[in-house]
Amino acid sequence: MVSQKKLRAWIEVLQKVYAENRQYLIDLDSAIGDADHGINMDRGFTNVQADLSKTDPPDIGAMLKTVAMTLIRTVGGAAGPLYGTFFLRASTACAGKTELQAADVVAMFEAGLAGVLQRGKAELNDKTMVDALSPALVAMKRALGNGSDFRQIIQQGAAAAEEGMKNTIPMLAKKGRASYLGERSIGHQDPGATSSYLLLKTAVDVWG
Amino acid sequence: MIGIVIVSHSAKLAEGVRELVDQMTKGRVPLAVSGGIEDPQHPIGTDAFDVQRAIESVYSDDGVIVLMDLGSALLSAETALEFLSEKQQGRIRLCEAPLVEGAVAAAVQAMVSNDIELVLAEARGALTAKTAQLKGAAPDMTVPAASTVATDAPKIRLTVCNRHGLHARPAARFVSTAGRFQARISIQNLSRYTETANAKSINQVATLGAREGHEIVITAEGADAPEALKALETLVTSGFGEAEAAIERDAGLQLPEASPADEGALTGIPASPGIAIGPIALYRLAPIAVPERPIENPMNEWQRLQQAIEAAQKELHALRALATAQVGDYQAAIFDAHLLYLEDPALLDAAHRRIFDRKMNVEAAWQSAVEKMVAAYRDLEDPYQQARAADVIDMGQRVLKLLMGVVPASVVLARPSIVVAADLTPSDTAQLDPDKVLGICTEFGSATSHAAILARGMGIPAVMGVGMGISRLAEETTLALDGAHGRVWVEPNSDLLAELKSQRESWAAEQQAVCNAGRQPALTRDGRRIKILANIGGAVHVKGALEQGAEGVGLLRTEFLFLARVTPPSEDEQTAAYHRIADTLGPHPLIIRTLDVGGDKPLPYLDLEVEANPFLGLRGIRLCLDRPEILKTQLRAILRASPGHRIKVMFPMVSTLTEIRAAKKILATTRDELSRAGVPFEKNMEVGMMVEVPAAVALADQMAAEVDFFSIGTNDLSQYIMAADRTNPRVQALSDAFQPAVLRTIQYIIERAHAAGIWVGLCGELAGDPLAVTVLLGLGLDEFSMNPPAIPAVKRVLSKLTMVEAEAIATAALKLETAEAVRELVKSSGNPISRKPA
Numbered sequence A: 001m002v003s004q005k006k007l008r009a010w011i012e013v014l015q016k017v018y019a020e021n022r023q024y025l026i027d028l029d030s031a032i033g034d035a036d037h038g039i040n041m042d043r044g045f046t047n048v049q050a051d052l053s054k055t056d057p058p059d060i061g062a063m064l065k066t067v068a069m070t071l072i073r074t075v076g077g078a079a080g081p082l083y084g085t086f087f088l089r090a091s092t093a094c095a096g097k098t099e100l101q102a103a104d105v106v107a108m109f110e111a112g113l114a115g116v117l118q119r120g121k122a123e124l125n126d127k128t129m130v131d132a133l134s135p136a137l138v139a140m141k142r143a144l145g146n147g148s149d150f151r152q153i154i155q156q157g158a159a160a161a162e163e164g165m166k167n168t169i170p171m172l173a174k175k176g177r178a179s180y181l182g183e184r185s186i187g188h189q190d191p192g193a194t195s196s197y198l199l200l201k202t203a204v205d206v207w208g
Numbered sequence B: 001m002i003g004i005v006i007v008s009h010s011a012k013l014a015e016g017v018r019e020l021v022d023q024m025t026k027g028r029v030p031l032a033v034s035g036g037i038e039d040p041q042h043p044i045g046t047d048a049f050d051v052q053r054a055i056e057s058v059y060s061d062d063g064v065i066v067l068m069d070l071g072s073a074l075l076s077a078e079t080a081l082e083f084l085s086e087k088q089q090g091r092i093r094l095c096e097a098p099l100v101e102g103a104v105a106a107a108v109q110a111m112v113s114n115d116i117e118l119v120l121a122e123a124r125g126a127l128t129a130k131t132a133q134l135k136g137a138a139p140d141m142t143v144p145a146a147s148t149v150a151t152d153a154p155k156i157r158l159t160v161c162n163r164h165g166l167h168a169r170p171a172a173r174f175v176s177t178a179g180r181f182q183a184r185i186s187i188q189n190l191s192r193y194t195e196t197a198n199a200k201s202i203n204q205v206a207t208l209g210a211r212e213g214h215e216i217v218i219t220a221e222g223a224d225a226p227e228a229l230k231a232l233e234t235l236v237t238s239g240f241g242e243a244e245a246a247i248e249r250d251a252g253l254q255l256p257e258a259s260p261a262d263e264g265a266l267t268g269i270p271a272s273p274g275i276a277i278g279p280i281a282l283y284r285l286a287p288i289a290v291p292e293r294p295i296e297n298p299m300n301e302w303q304r305l306q307q308a309i310e311a312a313q314k315e316l317h318a319l320r321a322l323a324t325a326q327v328g329d330y331q332a333a334i335f336d337a338h339l340l341y342l343e344d345p346a347l348l349d350a351a352h353r354r355i356f357d358r359k360m361n362v363e364a365a366w367q368s369a370v371e372k373m374v375a376a377y378r379d380l381e382d383p384y385q386q387a388r389a390a391d392v393i394d395m396g397q398r399v400l401k402l403l404m405g406v407v408p409a410s411v412v413l414a415r416p417s418i419v420v421a422a423d424l425t426p427s428d429t430a431q432l433d434p435d436k437v438l439g440i441c442t443e444f445g446s447a448t449s450h451a452a453i454l455a456r457g458m459g460i461p462a463v464m465g466v467g468m469g470i471s472r473l474a475e476e477t478t479l480a481l482d483g484a485h486g487r488v489w490v491e492p493n494s495d496l497l498a499e500l501k502s503q504r505e506s507w508a509a510e511q512q513a514v515c516n517a518g519r520q521p522a523l524t525r526d527g528r529r530i531k532i533l534a535n536i537g538g539a540v541h542v543k544g545a546l547e548q549g550a551e552g553v554g555l556l557r558t559e560f561l562f563l564a565r566v567t568p569p570s571e572d573e574q575t576a577a578y579h580r581i582a583d584t585l586g587p588h589p590l591i592i593r594t595l596d597v598g599g600d601k602p603l604p605y606l607d608l609e610v611e612a613n614p615f616l617g618l619r620g621i622r623l624c625l626d627r628p629e630i631l632k633t634q635l636r637a638i639l640r641a642s643p644g645h646r647i648k649v650m651f652p653m654v655s656t657l658t659e660i661r662a663a664k665k666i667l668a669t670t671r672d673e674l675s676r677a678g679v680p681f682e683k684n685m686e687v688g689m690m691v692e693v694p695a696a697v698a699l700a701d702q703m704a705a706e707v708d709f710f711s712i713g714t715n716d717l718s719q720y721i722m723a724a725d726r727t728n729p730r731v732q733a734l735s736d737a738f739q740p741a742v743l744r745t746i747q748y749i750i751e752r753a754h755a756a757g758i759w760v761g762l763c764g765e766l767a768g769d770p771l772a773v774t775v776l777l778g779l780g781l782d783e784f785s786m787n788p789p790a791i792p793a794v795k796r797v798l799s800k801l802t803m804v805e806a807e808a809i810a811t812a813a814l815k816l817e818t819a820e821a822v823r824e825l826v827k828s829s830g831n832p833i834s835r836k837p838a
């Protein structure tokens, strides 16, 4: 079970995680993109942090909406509208709630992923964040169906995300900046899949 | 207008694109950019909310086209859409065209079309054109026309019921009505098995050759398709309204059949009655040699075409204003069709293809596109529509001359002459000085050509289509022509001359007799004398007005002196003009209205800004007080012309006491200056004002204390009271002066004026409406001023009424609830004249 406080803690720690991994994400993006993914994520979540500290949202839905709007406004790269839409749909899934059950958390990720797909129109194996998010959701749903406990559910989600992230290395990019590189995108890990893995890994660290 | 939004990761790139676009549109197309993000260290990126802001800043219901660079620009634009209303979303198109070329092409098209799909197609075509340029392929750039309307879209079948079918003017009205809707609309002439045409293209519509009795089918697809079909149905089934009725009458003018040639006479088409004898002045339209040259950059050529078209539009607006002043609004509407040709997507597309695909230089491309269209008109069976080819040629030449920097040829007549030409375009005809032109004779042309209509409007005898190389005669050859019978004599012998002169005199005497009857003063049945005056727009009309029975001029529109020229008329020139009119009027009064222009009439020397709402803008007295030197010169000229004449002056568009006092102050200063200089003027000249702004009505008692008379301008008053643009067909019924609100306003004005002891005239179209006359008489109006042709009918109505009857009808009318009810009341109370043209 995740209280509103814990959810907020997740977002706050995400800011630190993206700040710490800034250079790592930049390096990944510089291999197959425009070397800004780390800057983008760091800027976005730093602004999220600042905006959240100014408000006291009544419920989780409202809080995630603030996260979404700030990301859309400040990330600057493709990750902005993508993660922005992720959190926007997630906020709708959590509308009015002040705590989330395991099924609610899965529903939140499901809605978020649906938003990313709708916005970016990427398919599996296009070498994008979808390649991390999608297996993560599948794993979480399976765990939820098995009657696993909350901790197990997100752990399995994060593990699947990590695997998905690594699987992007041999892929040929079909979306985003990397797609301009064609064959040369092969052999590098996708920065967006990496930031998505961090999203789930942090959830495990904070909630688990 | 359709707005354009540029989304780029880079603020500099976005600004650069803006620069390129503005260079071509001169900022006329609303364009907003969203470039970069708000991070000074890493400014490259996109921000969906900033895109949303940009879209909203240029949004109108015509729609917005968004062009993006790459990656997140697309995602941000799509995200931005999510934050706009559903209605707005429906009118916004994200366009995949290349940023720079797409933006330029979209903006250029947006200047001439409000059809978002058309603009989108242009933008997309920009890539095709570029591909072709580099690969040498020939892209298909057809206008997304009618054929793209789905076959199962709603449609209506109608039968064309007006006499001349969908020729220029009705076609123009059809296209502009269609253009008001978002829906894709197509039209097909079933009776001639034509292809479907784009209903928003004037040329495609006109070349359908739809004539009276033909069956057409109109198809519309889109959100407002039902409304569009309804509006077009109303237009077609009403026979295109009153303007059409007017042309029916005009075109149906009883011109006698050309009689077999008398000995030595050439026969032509009788185009405008009257006999003229005089030396000829040749009007040669030197054929323009169109250069062909290799081009470097098609975009440059296209841009030059846009500029020439823009300049041509300006010229046409000026010419239209001139024609309105000289021959009235109805004939002037001819130039509206020319304006529509200039915006025709089919024509522009043809030129576009020639420039971009065939790499033709702009002059050759334009000429060839125009010729193609001319040929299409000539191919039509209907002679009336064939005559429209002349209009297309005229419009095409205008642009060509502008492209080539050729100054339009115009005849400057040293002395009164008969103008002889191969053919005369309407523009040529409108520019002729009616005082110097005794007659017109052309090799080609017809009685229904616009040049002929204008000639009749100007009262110039004309014979068209004489053929025989008459334009190759030597200058100064004496010519005689009989416009009523279409006969022309070259160097007539003295017997014939004498004969023609006597005919001319007896014709003149006949005209005189007709008008003498009309000149009887207007009397009601109970013997009350009513003053009937004329509205005129220039010296040319004075005689005609008197012949119709006017007892003076109740409104002299002075705009004719100011339009279509590059410097304002001098004081002397104005004095002479006012003098001449007042002399012709003799003992009759002449009310001169000071200059009434605004942002809708371009006067180059006034450098007026284009206003979004010219009818609510700097116009009339507002403008004159803003440029007092113009007003002062005009007042000096009026005062100088006043001695020995019954001249009065009035100021238009007054809405505050400050304005009327300021105008009077300038008048007082002018008088002082003239007195000191010893220049004579009429000390007791009456000073009045137009009451046409609701503010002036509310202040009627205070305004009355400032002036000697009011003149109610019902055309503007109705549209201001009803807040309804009278040029907008959708609200035309509202701006009707028969609306009870307008009638009550008129009553109020008359009451206040009489309470203050001043008299009131009325110079709007209402004064000449036989139905309105009864009500106005009953309301106590002192003076009626109208377009001269209305005078005989109005006099007849008055002669059948008594004051008591009129007052009773007026009292009852003021209690009615609708404009129709008022009309019904007047008709049923035995008004002697129905509204049918006499």
Ligand SMILES: Nc1ncnc2c1ncn2[C@@H]1O[C@H](COP(=O)(O)OP(=O)(O)OP(=O)(O)O)[C@@H](O)[C@H]1O
Residues within 6 Å of the ligand: A029, A033, A034, A036, A037, A040, A076, A077, A078, A079, A080, A082, A116, A119, A120, A121, A122, A127, A128, A129, A130, A175, A176, A177, A178, A190, A191, A192, A193, B009, B045, B046, B070, B071, B072, B073
């Ligand atoms: N259409 C898409 N659908 C899903 N994910 C995408 C899509 N396009 C890009 N991405 C993800 O976004 C990541 C890059 O994010 P980043 O913030 O660096 O944007 P960017 O590509 O630099 O944006 P821009 O288009 O502004 O250059 C990629 O690694 C990929 O995972």
Ligand SMILES: [Mg+2]
Residues within 6 Å of the ligand: A029, A033, A034, A035, A036, A037, A077, A177
């Ligand atoms: Mg990047």
